[in-house]
Amino acid sequence: MKIEIKDKKVFFENHGSKKEIHPFWLRERVNGDNFVDKKTQQRLFDPTELKENIQINNLNLSNEFLEVTFNDGAHTKITIQNILKEFSNINEIKYIDKVEWDSSLKNFNNFEFKDNFFEEEEMYKALVSFYQYGFVIFKKVPTKNNFIVNFANSIGSIRRTNFGEFFDVKSKPNPNDLAYTSLPLAPHTDNPYRNPVPCIQMLHCIENEVSGGLSTLVDGYTVTQKLKKDFKDFYKILTEIKVRFQFVDQSVVLEDWAEMIQLDESGNFKQVRFSPRLDFVPLMDVDKLQLYYSARKKISELYNSDKFKIEFKLSPGDLLMMDNYRLLHGRTTYDANEGNRFLQGCYIDYDSTEGKLKHLKRKFNL
Ligand SMILES: [Fe+2]
Numbered sequence: 001m002k003i004e005i006k007d008k009k010v011f012f013e014n015h016g017s018k019k020e021i022h023p024f025w026l027r028e029r030v031n032g033d034n035f036v037d038k039k040t041q042q043r044l045f046d047p048t049e050l051k052e053n054i055q056i057n058n059l060n061l062s063n064e065f066l067e068v069t070f071n072d073g074a075h076t077k078i079t080i081q082n083i084l085k086e087f088s089n090i091n092e093i094k095y096i097d098k099v100e101w102d103s104s105l106k107n108f109n110n111f112e113f114k115d116n117f118f119e120e121e122e123m124y125k126a127l128v129s130f131y132q133y134g135f136v137i138f139k140k141v142p143t144k145n146n147f148i149v150n151f152a153n154s155i156g157s158i159r160r161t162n163f164g165e166f167f168d169v170k171s172k173p174n175p176n177d178l179a180y181t182s183l184p185l186a187p188h189t190d191n192p193y194r195n196p197v198p199c200i201q202m203l204h205c206i207e208n209e210v211s212g213g214l215s216t217l218v219d220g221y222t223v224t225q226k227l228k229k230d231f232k233d234f235y236k237i238l239t240e241i242k243v244r245f246q247f248v249d250q251s252v253v254l255e256d257w258a259e260m261i262q263l264d265e266s267g268n269f270k271q272v273r274f275s276p277r278l279d280f281v282p283l284m285d286v287d288k289l290q291l292y293y294s295a296r297k298k299i300s301e302l303y304n305s306d307k308f309k310i311e312f313k314l315s316p317g318d319l320l321m322m323d324n325y326r327l328l329h330g331r332t333t334y335d336a337n338e339g340n341r342f343l344q345g346c347y348i349d350y351d352s353t354e355g356k357l358k359h360l361k362r363k364f365n366l
Helices: 023-028 080-088 121-133 147-155 220-230 232-240 286-304 350-363
Strands: 002-006 009-014 017-021 056-061 065-070 075-079 110-112 135-139 167-169 185-188 200-208 215-219 242-248 253-259 261-263 269-272 309-312 319-323 327-331 341-348
Touching (some): 002 056, 009 056, 017 023, 023 065, 121 135, 121 350, 185 215, 220 286, 232 261
Parallel strands (some): 110 135
Antiparallel strands (some): 065 075, 135 319, 167 341, 185 327, 200 319, 215 309, 261 269
């Protein structure tokens, strides 16, 4: 990749293809104290107010800089590196490869909480691991005073829902969700009825005196890859049909329509939704519904199979952070008479983890 100039025009050359860079594109990037606020990196001018026919009057190219004078009098010196960075189109998160895993996954990436943790390189490693595996476990996280709120807000911002800023997971009378019972919970994703669905869930273990109540995780990415390979028709219909997910209680009705396996615009994995107690398949032709039900049964079998599930016990101080677009989670049953089992949970969105990861990458020059 390189920058070239010719006849008052700037070109970007990559793998033999050479394209002109629009003068306005460069004019928008004029830097210097009169044009950009140093602290915020935000423009001090509004490019929509500039005249449209911006032309280049003068150009100078060195190894490190491109110097441009425009016909409206603006002059700038842009580093070549900054221009190339914009063309490389590298989104750091997207380029962290997902590691497919199943029940054979043994060494979970644990990270020990300590003072200043959120500004340390260790936090960067934890976030990279989170994007690779879809989850990470933090150990020795303080359990007093709803510290989960502090923890979440130190990475980004809590996503508040109708369950509150955070929620207590323990069995209680008259629950509005099965999570608040001692019943087993099959692998599921949280809140598929919200728009947007909360991206990341945190569960912080405060007390755990029972012998059951193991936490379970399944990698929805691994399972859908398996389905794509071995059951093409099932994969196809689950990526195509939108179903209605619903949550109803005394004070709210939440509904959203979405695919159980959602792909991005390039046909790649984006998100799984699975919560078979609150999904409603639309009325379709009998044959199509038959195929849909078979597909849903198959993916449910895979999600619930011991081949893909990991089980582990959370101890007081453990904080599990998991990707709710990729992983399914659940728990085994427990006997509430054995003692207390008390977790606190909350949600954050991807802008929190991405923002933190990019900040730490910049800070440590990684
Ligand atoms: Fe859940």
